[in-house]
Amino acid sequence: MISNVTSLVSLSLGTEAAARLSQLVAMPTLPAGKLGHPTRAEIAHALNLVLFAGILDRVPTGKAYTEDVAATGGKVHFDHGALRTVRWQENGALPAGEAAFTRILRPLGYRLNGTYPLDRIGMTGRSYAHADAPEEIAQFFLSEFHPERYSEDFQQAVSRVVGNSADPLTPRAQSLLWELERDGALPLADAGELIDLLARCFERQHATPHLNDYERLLAESSEMAWIATEGNAFNHATDRVEDVFAVSDEQKRVGRPMKEKVEVSQSGRVKQTAFRADPVRRAFVGASGDEVVREVPGSFYEFITRDRYVDEAQAITRTDLGFDAGNAQGIFKMTAAAC
Numbered sequence: 001m002i003s004n005v006t007s008l009v010s011l012s013l014g015t016e017a018a019a020r021l022s023q024l025v026a027m028p029t030l031p032a033g034k035l036g037h038p039t040r041a042e043i044a045h046a047l048n049l050v051l052f053a054g055i056l057d058r059v060p061t062g063k064a065y066t067e068d069v070a071a072t073g074g075k076v077h078f079d080h081g082a083l084r085t086v087r088w089q090e091n092g093a094l095p096a097g098e099a100a101f102t103r104i105l106r107p108l109g110y111r112l113n114g115t116y117p118l119d120r121i122g123m124t125g126r127s128y129a130h131a132d133a134p135e136e137i138a139q140f141f142l143s144e145f146h147p148e149r150y151s152e153d154f155q156q157a158v159s160r161v162v163g164n165s166a167d168p169l170t171p172r173a174q175s176l177l178w179e180l181e182r183d184g185a186l187p188l189a190d191a192g193e194l195i196d197l198l199a200r201c202f203e204r205q206h207a208t209p210h211l212n213d214y215e216r217l218l219a220e221s222s223e224m225a226w227i228a229t230e231g232n233a234f235n236h237a238t239d240r241v242e243d244v245f246a247v248s249d250e251q252k253r254v255g256r257p258m259k260e261k262v263e264v265s266q267s268g269r270v271k272q273t274a275f276r277a278d279p280v281r282r283a284f285v286g287a288s289g290d291e292v293v294r295e296v297p298g299s300f301y302e303f304i305t306r307d308r309y310v311d312e313a314q315a316i317t318r319t320d321l322g323f324d325a326g327n328a329q330g331i332f333k334m335t336a337a338a339c
Contacts, residue, residue, distance in 0.1 A: 003027075003032075003042075004032065004033060004035065004036070004037075004038035004039075004042045004046075004188065004191075005027070005030070005038070005042050005045055005046045005049070006018055006022060007036075007038075007188060007192075008038060008042070008043065008046035008188070008191055008192050008195055009021060009046050009049050009050060011188075011192035011195070011196075012046075012050050012192065012195050012196055012199065013050060013053060017053060021049050021052070021053060023070050023075070024056075024066050024067070024069070024070050024075060024076060025049060025052060025075055025076055025077075025078055026075040026076065026077050026078075028045065028133060028136030028137060029133070029136060030042055030045060030132070030133055030136065030137070031132045031133065033185045036187065036188045037185050037186070037187055037188065038185060038186065038188060038191050039132070039184060039185045040107070040108055040109040040132065040180055040184050040185065041109060041130060041132040041133055041137060042191075043108060043180065043186065043191050043194065043195065044108040044109055044110070044130055044137055045137050045138075046191075046195055047108070047195050047198055047199070048078060048081065048137065048138045049078075050195060050199050051081055051199065051202055051234055051237070052078055052081070052138075052237050054199075054202070054233075054234060055081075055234050055236070055237040055299060055301065058233070058278070058280070058298055058299050059237075059275075059278050059298065059299050059300060059301050060278055061256055061257065061275045061278050061300075061301060062237070062275060062278075062300070062301025064256070065239075065251065065256070065275070065301060066239075066301075069239075076239040077239060077240040077241075078138040078237065078238070078239070078240075079138060079139065079238040079239065079240035079304050079306070080127070080138050080139040080140065080141050080237075080238050080304075081138055081139075081140055081141070081234050081236070081237045081238070082140075082141040082142075082143065082234065082235040082236050082237075082238075082302075083101060083140065083141070083142050083143065083202070083232055083234065083235060084123075084143050084145060084223065084226065084227050084230075084232070084235050085097045085098050085100055085101070085142065085143065085144050085145065085227075085232065086144070086145045086147065086158065086162050086224070086227060087124075087144040087145065087146055087147075088145075088147050088158055088159070088162060090158075090159040090162070090163040091162050091163065091165050092162065092163055092164050092165030092166060092167075092205075092206065093165060093166055093167040094162075094165035094166065094167050094168075094205050095167070097144040098126060098142040098143075098144050100167075100169075100201070100232065101140070101142055101201070101232075102128070102142070103169070103177075104169070104177065104198055104201060105128050105140060106181065107177040107178070107180045107181035108130075108177075108180070109130050109131050109132050109184075110128040110129065110130055110131070110139075110140065111128065111129060111130075111131050112126060112127075112128060113127040113128060113129040113134070113139065113321060113322070114126065114127045114322055114323060116323055116324070116325040116328055117325055118143065118325055118328055118329050118332070119325075120329050121221070121223050121329055121332055122145060122146050122147075122149045122150065122221060122223070122224075123143045123144060123145050123146065123223060123332075124143065124144050124146070125141055125142070125143045125144075125323065125325070125328050126141075126142050126143075126144075127139050127140070127141050127142075127321075127322070127323050128140045128141075128142065129321055134321060135318075135319050135321065138237075138238075139321065141323060141328070143235075143328075143332075145221075145223060145224055145227060147224070150220050150221065150224075151220065153216060154216060154217065154219075154220045154221070154224075157213040157216040157217050158217070158224065160209075160210065160213050161206060161209045161210075161213050161214075161217070161227075161228045162206050162227075163206075164206055164207050165205040165206040166205050166206075167205070168200045168201045168203070168205055169197075169198075169201060170197055172193075172197065173194060173197035173198060176190055176193065176194040176197070177194070180194070201232065202232055202233055202234060203231060203232060203233055204229070204230060204231025204232065204233065205231055205232060206231060208283055208284065208285055208291075209228045209229065209284055209285070210284060210285045210286075211284035211285065211286055211287070211292050211294070212287065213228070214228050214229065214284055214294075222297075222333075222335060222336035223332060223335070223336075225296075226296075226297060226335045229280075229282045229296050230298065230299065233299060234299055235299055235300075235332075235335065236274065236299055236300045236301060236302045236331070236334070237299075237301060237302070238272075238301075238302040238303065238304050239301070239302070239303050239304070240304050240305070240306060241303050241304070241305055242305065243305060244262055244271045244272065244273055244303050244304060244305040245262055245271070247273075247303050248262055248273045248303070251275070256275060257275055257276040258273065258274075258275055258276070259273045259274050259275070259276065259330075259331075259334060261273070261330070263324070263326065263327035263330040263331060264327070265322070265323075265324035265326070265327055266324060266326070267320065267322070267324075268307075269306065269307035269309060269320040269322075270304065270305070270306055270307070270320055270322060270323065270324055270327065271304065271305045272302060272303065272304045272305075272327045272330075272331055273302070273303050273331075274300055274301065274302040274303065274331050274334045275300050275301045275302075275334070276300065276334050277297035277298055277299060277300040277334050277335045278297075278298050278299070278300065279295045279296065279297060279298060280295070280296060280297075280298035281293050281294070281295050281296075282294060282295075282296050297334075297335040297336065298335075299335075300334045300335065302331060302334075306319050306320050306321065307319075307320055308320070
């Protein structure tokens with residue numbers, strides 16, 4: 001029987017792409033609604049699959065790895081996706097910082113799971129886990145960039161880049177999110193429409209940046225420079241693996257551009273590494289108003305191992321769903337590799 005999730009992904013991407021994703025990505029055990037009336041958990045996971053498909057389209061290295069896993073009979077476990085935002089008053093019509101996405105995640109069932117100061121890169125990260133199936137549905141790692149920590153010239157460039165941002169969340173999407181938050185489920189057609197409307201929020205919402213502004217940003221922050229070209233696209237998607245060290249060694253052996261060091265959290269339970277960002281070609285406005293194309297870092301693909309531990313307060317064993325500020329800052333530098 002076709003599940004609600006498969007039906008939703010088929011509505012967004014087509015039946016062939018949905019079938020391929022079902023071969024590539026493990027299907028979690030979710031609170032399921034009746035057929036044709038998906039729950040917020042099913043809608044959240046279907047949206048995640050649509051976004052994961054976007055990463056495979058934009059990150060050839062990640063796509064090659066994922067297809068290797070499928071070729072050996074395995075599937076990836078989508079652990080989390082990461083987004084970058086700018087907390088800045090001159091942000092056009094787009095809500096500043098993570099508010100652009102928390103207004104989406106709350107109705108889908110996500111709740112704040114942790115806050116992480118990323119001071120070395122002028123950001124704050126927050127993780128959001130799904131209330132209905134936190135160990136199964138991919139988390140979101142939302143980062144806010146803080147321009148006020150940088151020079152006046154840098155801040156002015158930020159304003160010129162993001163100050164014309166549009167708000168992609170339409171009134172129809174807001175209405176459907178309200179219904180979903182109220183009822184915890186939607187009819188299939190409405191849920192499919194909502195996923196398509198929400199997927200547009202995970203794109204760049206500002207106009208083509210000027211090359212001189214990009215270079216000004218890059219001189220102080222590769223993270224903000226990345227936002228200038230890629231906006232609110234998925235910065236990376238992550239496969240939860242049994243042994244991240246073994247994965248790292250194997251990917252280095254086959255010649256893929258792997259981060260040299262595996263990052264280990266202070267607790268020792270969360271271990272992360274990643275491919276270096278695949279380069280992409282992006283257009284800029286040149287000094288004379290002409291179009292100039294440059295190669296810049298795009299998105300990337302990450303790996304994480306999460307150990308289980310005894311939650312003594314609850315007397316149960318849990319998967320550590322936390323993150324680590326040191327790990328995150330090391331992983332984020334993957335988009336500086338091609339600069």
